[in-house]
Structures are given as structure tokens and as C-alpha cells.
Amino acid sequence: xxQPVVSRRALFTGGAAVVGVASGLAAAQAIDSDDTTGTTxxxxxxxxxxxQAGIVTPAQDRLxxxxxxxxxxxxxxxxELLQAWTEAAERMTAGGAAGPxxxxxxxxxxxxxxxxxxxxxxxxxLTLTFGFGPTLFRTPKGKDRFGIADxxxxxxxxxxxxxxxxxxxxxxxxxxxxxxxxxxxxxxxxAIRNLARIGFGTVAVRWSQLGFGRxxxxxxxxxxxxxxxxxxxxxANLKAxxxxxxxxxxxxxxxxxxxxxxxxxxxYLAARRINMRIETWDRQTLQDQQDIxxxxxxxxxxxxxxxxxxxxxxxxxxxxGPIIPVDAHVRVVHPTKNDGAQILRRGYNFVxxxxxxxxxxxxxxxxxxxxxxxxxxxxxxxxxxxSDAMMEYLKFTGSALFAVPxxxxxxxxxxxxxxx
Amino acid sequence: xxQPVVSRRALFTGGAAVVGVASGLAAAQAIDSDDTTGTTxxxxxxxxxxxQAGIVTPAQDRLxxxxxxxxxxxxxxxxELLQAWTEAAERMTAGGAAGPxxxxxxxxxxxxxxxxxxxxxxxxxLTLTFGFGPTLFRTPKGKDRFGIADxxxxxxxxxxxxxxxxxxxxxxxxxxxxxxxxxxxxxxxxAIRNLARIGFGTVAVRWSQLGFGRxxxxxxxxxxxxxxxxxxxxxANLKAxxxxxxxxxxxxxxxxxxxxxxxxxxxYLAARRINMRIETWDRQTLQDQQDIxxxxxxxxxxxxxxxxxxxxxxxxxxxxGPIIPVDAHVRVVHPTKNDGAQILRRGYNFVxxxxxxxxxxxxxxxxxxxxxxxxxxxxxxxxxxxSDAMMEYLKFTGSALFAVPxxxxxxxxxxxxxxx
Numbered sequence: 001x002x003q004p005v006v007s008r009r010a011l012f013t014g015g016a017a018v019v020g021v022a023s024g025l026a027a028a029q030a031i032d033s034d035d036t037t038g039t040t041x042x043x044x045x046x047x048x049x050x051x052q053a054g055i056v057t058p059a060q061d062r063l064x065x066x067x068x069x070x071x072x073x074x075x076x077x078x079x080e081l082l083q084a085w086t087e088a089a090e091r092m093t094a095g096g097a098a099g100p101x102x103x104x105x106x107x108x109x110x111x112x113x114x115x116x117x118x119x120x121x122x123x124x125x126l127t128l129t130f131g132f133g134p135t136l137f138r139t140p141k142g143k144d145r146f147g148i149a150d151x152x153x154x155x156x157x158x159x160x161x162x163x164x165x166x167x168x169x170x171x172x173x174x175x176x177x178x179x180x181x182x183x184x185x186x187x188x189x190x191a192i193r194n195l196a197r198i199g200f201g202t203v204a205v206r207w208s209q210l211g212f213g214r215x216x217x218x219x220x221x222x223x224x225x226x227x228x229x230x231x232x233x234x235x236a237n238l239k240a241x242x243x244x245x246x247x248x249x250x251x252x253x254x255x256x257x258x259x260x261x262x263x264x265x266x267x268y269l270a271a272r273r274i275n276m277r278i279e280t281w282d283r284q285t286l287q288d289q290q291d292i293x294x295x296x297x298x299x300x301x302x303x304x305x306x307x308x309x310x311x312x313x314x315x316x317x318x319x320x321g322p323i324i325p326v327d328a329h330v331r332v333v334h335p336t337k338n339d340g341a342q343i344l345r346r347g348y349n350f351v352x353x354x355x356x357x358x359x360x361x362x363x364x365x366x367x368x369x370x371x372x373x374x375x376x377x378x379x380x381x382x383x384x385x386x387s388d389a390m391m392e393y394l395k396f397t398g399s400a401l402f403a404v405p406x407x408x409x410x411x412x413x414x415x416x417x418x419x420x
Numbered sequence: 421x422x423q424p425v426v427s428r429r430a431l432f433t434g435g436a437a438v439v440g441v442a443s444g445l446a447a448a449q450a451i452d453s454d455d456t457t458g459t460t461x462x463x464x465x466x467x468x469x470x471x472q473a474g475i476v477t478p479a480q481d482r483l484x485x486x487x488x489x490x491x492x493x494x495x496x497x498x499x500e501l502l503q504a505w506t507e508a509a510e511r512m513t514a515g516g517a518a519g520p521x522x523x524x525x526x527x528x529x530x531x532x533x534x535x536x537x538x539x540x541x542x543x544x545x546l547t548l549t550f551g552f553g554p555t556l557f558r559t560p561k562g563k564d565r566f567g568i569a570d571x572x573x574x575x576x577x578x579x580x581x582x583x584x585x586x587x588x589x590x591x592x593x594x595x596x597x598x599x600x601x602x603x604x605x606x607x608x609x610x611a612i613r614n615l616a617r618i619g620f621g622t623v624a625v626r627w628s629q630l631g632f633g634r635x636x637x638x639x640x641x642x643x644x645x646x647x648x649x650x651x652x653x654x655x656a657n658l659k660a661x662x663x664x665x666x667x668x669x670x671x672x673x674x675x676x677x678x679x680x681x682x683x684x685x686x687x688y689l690a691a692r693r694i695n696m697r698i699e700t701w702d703r704q705t706l707q708d709q710q711d712i713x714x715x716x717x718x719x720x721x722x723x724x725x726x727x728x729x730x731x732x733x734x735x736x737x738x739x740x741g742p743i744i745p746v747d748a749h750v751r752v753v754h755p756t757k758n759d760g761a762q763i764l765r766r767g768y769n770f771v772x773x774x775x776x777x778x779x780x781x782x783x784x785x786x787x788x789x790x791x792x793x794x795x796x797x798x799x800x801x802x803x804x805x806x807s808d809a810m811m812e813y814l815k816f817t818g819s820a821l822f823a824v825p826x827x828x829x830x831x832x833x834x835x836x837x838x839x840x
Contacts, residue, residue: 171773192780213604231536282617286526
């Protein structure tokens with residue numbers, strides 16, 4: 001039986017008509033999903049809302065992150081892609097296919113509008129979070145390709161060079177980004193792969209990064225996971241259950257930047273690919289490791305005592321100095337040492353094969369969401385690069401900054417206010 | 421409270437004394453595990469047995485595979501490492517730490533004997549499967565470093581060059597390999613990372629590969645998963661529940677090779693890193709995709725009809741030729757077209773960042789276990805390279821062959837019979 005066909009081209013221009021229309025298969029997946037394991041929360045997250053999902057959403061276990069270059073100078077093509085991406089993202093996060101027809105239901109003489117590797121898989125709490133890089137507004141040579149240069153946020157610019165940066169340009173920057181988080185990596189990869197497919201001819205993948213295990217909790221309902229140093233990470237993270245702190249430190253507010261009122265309710269995403277010298281780390285004593293972090297390895301409690309969520313006592317004396325050393329990570333990045341700056345972390349462990357020294361190419365793909373990178377992320381990163389004992393074991397190999405627009409309202413596409 | 425200390429060096433020489441002694445924490449993990457999701461089977465698999473685990477074991481969802489070069493010429497050091505690996509593998513597969521002390525329980529003035537990132541995680545059905553490459557027996561220049569050249573199996577030699585091979589030497593070969601499969605990637609990565617740590621100074625990681633999603637079922641209890649072409653893969657795979665077929669096609673038997681009686685009950689592992697041209701594939705019509713594979717995309721049934729496990733009817737006529745085309749993948753690799761040869765597949769999907777063409781560096785990390793690579797794998801791979809329509813969408817970027825010794829008996833180490 002042949003079903004009605006919507007071509008790829010129609011997808012780009014069909015607009016609101018197909019929004020929310022998932023195939024029967026897809027709808028069933030979203031409703032019948034019994035995927036209640038992994039992380040906390042419902043089986044699927046709504047794509048539309050006040051803020052984009054995938055920021056304060058309880059951090060899912062797996063990540064596929066992709067940065068894209070826009071390969072056209074046509075504003076119309078870019079906006080059409082954002083419309084198409086919005087429709088596909090809404091379907092996929094609901095457990096459906098990338099296109100309105102699905103991987104096998106269409107005309108056999110056309111390419112399917114979904115690639116099929118997620119057939120039968122539930123929504124897996126997929127979130128898709130979109131961001132705009134500085135080069136979308138103005139190319140490195142200063143060209144305003146899409147007529148949006150006057151809307152570029154003042155603080156959306158390439159991150160400065162920090163000590164220990166050994167950045168690979170092929171793992172840095174990008175005009176656009178998409179963060180896909182899910183309980184099932186096949187679902188996250190399927191989403192990025194199909195969004196790249198839909199964007200063929202308009203965007204090209206600049207770099208992409210898989211993360212196999214989350215290293216942050218973004219909700220008080222989650223246990224704090226461990227990074228590849230074996231320590232609990234991000235204990236002092238902003239959490240979804242702290243609306244006042246989120247308003248202060250996470251969400252861009254009215255008046256923050258007169259150029260960028262379109263970003264109100266959004267945030268900034270700083271991505272840093274951090275290679276960890278794990279072979280060297282593994283040869284340090286337990287005490288040295290704990291002194292470098294400033295917490296115990298077993299429970300994550302500050303070295304000054306208590307349990308994981310106890311406030312560190314930075315004045316408590318130890319042998320020959322404070323018990324939490326002056327260069328301990330927990331001290332250097334603590335809000336009290338950074339003018340009260342807090343960030344929302346959403347990091348993931350990665351292993352990308354081996355390195356040239358007979359070890360693993362492994363580390364942390366660090367993602368931070370902040371209201372103002374210049375007041376929060378950059379000073380903290382600078383302080384860390386200058387005085388954090390952990391730096392000896394880190395090499396920064398990728399870096400990017402994106403403006404993450406607010407949530408997408410019904411009938412609108414991602415970033416609609418920017419292009420209005 | 422200080423606990424008794426076993427140094428890293430003691431681990432290498434302590435031998436049988438610590439075998440099976442997991443920490444209290446570890447034992448609790450193995451017993452209390454409520455990790456019953458993911459794949460089928462018990463919460464943990466025994467490391468010791470007639471055959472190595474991780475071959476016919478129901479394929480777990482995640483893979484970390486590593487190949488190592490031995491960097492010493494000392495037979496004694498190599499055997500000590502195999503002993504240490506055996507002890508660590510037995511502990512970790514039971515849900516314990518890599519060392520007898522654990523990540524945080526030892527003397528704080530020593531490096532921990534476990535790196536800690538798996539604290540609190542269950543065994544996650546971890547299996548660790550060890551293999552020996554041809555260069556362990558004889559270096560490329562012919563040197564017999566370890567006095568085992570006369571025990572090299574006749575068929576354990578570098579795989580021949582196949583058409584479409586574009587091998588990266590840094591993703592090929594190796595003196596030793598370890599395949600870590602688990603439900604949780606953090607557990608698989610933790611195992612490989614700790615085995616590499618234990619081997620520091622004796623071995624160096626040559627290459628390593630993460631796989632995020634299994635593409636094979638090795639048991640009739642499992643559903644057939646999908647590869648990145650969106651198709652069910654490995655339907656006609658050998659299965660754990662077919663002991664006669666396994667005896668014929670999987671396990672090395674007495675008399676197979678007089679040089680290699682130590683390998684009886686073992687197998688050969690062929691690893692092939694296969695990049696898939698997914699962007700090109702995605703632009704083919706559904707019919708063309710199905711004709712290339714020879715199965716339907718929705719159910720995996722042969723194009724000749726029936727359901728997934730129906731036998732293909734290669735004679736059934738279609739339009740202008742058989743309905744399963746002469747160059748369809750299912751036909752080219754089918755046992756009836758390969759002198760009855762069957763293989764046990766254990767493949768995994770991978771995405772390793774992006775490629776130079778604006779797409780994803782993605783594909784299938786193919787693992788096959790066979791009784792005789794020269795009768796089973798090499799002819800099938802040759803036939804496929806010569807006449808399989810799917811080859812247009814594949815590029816082979818890594819390749820290796822290993823002899824996988826039989827299971828490890830109580831009191832022995834991996835490969836004990838080889839070094840006896």
C-alpha cells in the first residue's frame with residue numbers, strides 16, 4: 001500500500017502543517033515507552049517550552065554533540081533549515097521519526113525521510129538543544145551573511161586563549177550547534193545524524209563528540225556521577241530545583257543586552273574538550289589526588305569534613321597549611337572565590353581511541369551553561385588555568401561558545417525571534 | 421583506619437593468593453545488583469569457564485576494544501602481566517575493583533589499585549575476552565621474543581589485503597587484544613583503562629575503539645538490532661543455543677592445528693573497522709537500499725518473503741532478475757554461497773567525530789569469531805569485496821586477527837597453556 005508522500009523539499013517548506021504530526025508508530029512509541037530506567041523523569045521530554053530542554057533537564061546518560069558550519073549565504077535557506085530542524089526535533093524527542101513519513105512507510109522510489117536505526121527504540125528522554133555561534137552573525141572576516149550582525153550579543157565572541165589551551169581548530173568553533181542527550185546513545189546518534197542529513201547542502205558537520213557517561217547532575221533527584229579521575233564531579237552545580245539561582249546565573253534576562261532581546265530566556269553554552277592525562281593521574285597517591293581535588297575520593301566530601309554536600313571550610317588548618325590546599329580544585333572554582341559566580345555544568349566522559357603515547361585519548365567534554373560568559377565562565381576558567389593544581393593533568397583540545405535561544409513556542413521555529 | 425597494603429608490584433607477583441578475593445564493597449555489588457535491564461542474562465558473568473566469556477555470551481550493548489603492543493622482550497614480564505590481568509579481570513567482571521584493595525580503601529600514601537570511576541556501579545554484565553595477535557609469536561622482522569614462535573597457529577597471520585581496504589596502520593594489528601563488553605560503557609571503559617594501567621611498562625595501547633550500540637545478537641533470546649544503514653544486521657548469525665553449529669564453526673578442536681593444541685576450545689577473532697558512507701546511503705531510495713541488503717528495512721525479512729528468520733529464496737524471480745538481486749548482501753555472504761561457512765558476529769556501531777567531508781566518521785566495528793579464518797572469514801570477505809553491492813558504501817579502515825585462547829581454569833592465567 002502506497003502512502004501519501006512528502007518529499008524532502010516539502011519538509012523544508014511545509015511549515016506548521018506537519019508540526020506535531022508523528023507517524024502512528026512514533027506516537028505509539030512515545031506513549032507505550034517502558035523506558036523508566038537510567039535517569040529520572042518522564043519517558044519523553046516536550047521539545048517546546050519556555051526554555052529549551054536539555055539544559056536543566058535531569059542530565060541523561062549519553063551525549064552526541066555536533067557543531068556545524070553553514071555553507072550557504074542565503075538567509076532564506078538558513079531559516080528553512082531551522083524550520084525543518086524544529087519539526088524533526090519535535091518529532092524525534094517524542095519518540096517519532098525524523099520525517100513525517102518515517103523510515104519505511106513511504107514511496108519505495110524515494111529516499112526515506114528517516115534513516116531507520118532507531119526503529120523500535122523509545123524516546124529515551126531525548127533532548128535536542130540548539131545554539132548559535134559568533135560566526136553565524138559575522139564571519140571571521142567580518143561578513144554579515146544573514147543580516148543579523150546587529151543582533152549579535154556583545155558577549156558572544158570567541159573564547160580567549162587560556163593557559164594549557166592546545167586547541168585543535170577542527171574541534172573548535174562552529175556557526176551552529178546541537179546538543180543531543182538521551183538515555184540510549186543510538187537515539188542521540190540517530191537524532192544528530194538525521195538533522196545533519198536534513199541540513200545537507202545548507203550545513204556541514206564541523207566537529208562532533210560522543211560522550212558515554214554523564215559527569216554532572218542537573219537535578220537534586222540525581223546522584224553525582226564520577227569523572228575519569230574517579231571523583232564525583234560538579235557537586236556544587238546549579239540544579240533545576242533552584243529557580244532563584246537559575247534566574248541569577250543561568251537565564252539571560254530582559255535588559256542584559258539591548259542588542260539581543262531575542263535571547264531573553266536563553267543562555268550561553270561554553271563547550272571545552274578536556275583531555276585528561278589519566279596515565280599520569282593514576283600514578284599519584286590517593287592523598288595527592290584528594291589534595292588536588294579538595295574532596296575525598298570515596299564520598300566526595302570536602303577534605304574539611306562532613307558529607308558530599310557539606311560546605312567546604314577553607315580556613316580549617318591541616319598539616320603545613322589549610323586542610324583544603326590553596327590550589328585545590330574545589331577552592332579555586334568555588335563561588336565564594338569567584339564573586340559568587342555559579343554555572344550549570346553538563347559534562348560527559350569521553351574516550352576517542354588512543355593517543356601517541358600508548359595511552360587512551362580520554363577526558364571530559366565539559367559543557368557549561370551561563371547567563372553571562374564574561375562574568376561567569378571566563379573569569380572562572382582563567383582562575384583555574386592560573387592556580388588550579390588539577391591543570392597539570394589537563395590539556396584543552398577543543399573550545400566553542402554558543403548563544404542558546406529560549407524555548408520554541410508553538411508555531412515558531414528555533415531562533416524565530418532572532419530572524420523576526 | 422589503615423588497611424593491609426598490597427603494592428602494584430605485589431599485584432604482579434602475588435599470584436593465586438588474591439584470586440577471587442574481591443573487596444566487601446565489590447562482593448556486595450555483584451550480589452545486590454538490580455541491573456536487570458539492557459540485555460538478557462544474569463547480572464554478572466563468571467570470568468572462568470570452558471570458553472572465554474564475551475563470545476557466545478548474549479551480546480551486551482556497549483563495547484570498548486583495545487589492542488596492545490608488548491614493549492618488553494621478557495617472557496617473564498609478559499607472563500606476570502597475564503597473571504595480573506587474569507586476577508583483575510576476575511574481580512572486575514564480578515563487579516569488584518581492579519585491585520585487591522580498591523580505589524579508596526588503601527594506604528593514602530600509595531596510588532590506588534583501582535581508578536575509581538566505577539565506584540557504586542554494578543557488574544553490568546561485563547565480559548573481558550583476551551586474544552593473541554600474530555606479532556606476539558613473531559615480530560614483523562621474524563624475532564621470537566617470547567619463545568612461542570613454534571606454537572603460532574598456521575592460520576594466525578596478518579589478514580590479506582582486500583579490495584576497498586584503506587587501512588590505517590594505527591587502527592590495525594596488535595600483539596594482544598582485550599574486548600570489553602558491558603551494559604554500561606563506563607564499566608567497559610573502566611576495565612580497559614585499569615588493565616592498561618596494570619600493564620604500564622609491559623604493554624602500550626596500540627589502538628582502541630568504543631562501540632555505542634551492538635549490531636549483533638549472539639543468542640536467540642535477543643532481538644536483532646540495527647546498524648547505521650538502518651537495517652537489522654546479522655540475522656543469520658551463529659547463536660549460543662546451537663551447540664553443534666558452534667562446534668563446527670566456532671571453537672577450535674583437537675587436531676585442527678598440531679602447532680596449537682593450546683588453542684583447543686578457543687577461537688579466532690577478526691576485527692574490521694568499517695566506515696560507512698552514510699551520507700551517500702541516505703540519498704538512496706528505500707527500494708535501492710533493500711535491493712542492496714536483500715531484506716526489507718522494516719522487518720528484516722528476505723525480499724523473497726516471510727519474516728526475519730525465513731530462509732531467503734534466491735531463485736524467486738523479480739523484475740528483470742531474481743527478487744533478491746545477484747549482488748545483494750544477504751546472498752553474497754549466505755552460508756549456502758560460501759561452502760556452508762558460518763561465523764559468529766559481535767559487531768558494534770561507532771561514531772568517532774566527523775570526517776573531512778562535513779559528515780560523521782561513523783560505521784560498524786565488525787568482530788567475527790571463527791574456528792578457521794582461512795576457511796570462513798577470508799573467503800567470505802573476499803567474496804563480499806568482489807561482488808557485494810554494499811561495498812560501494814563501505815571503506816575498511818582497520819583490521820586485525822587474534823587467536824582467542826580457551827577459557828581460563830581455576831588457578832591458571834589467561835593463555836596458560838600457551839606458556840606452559
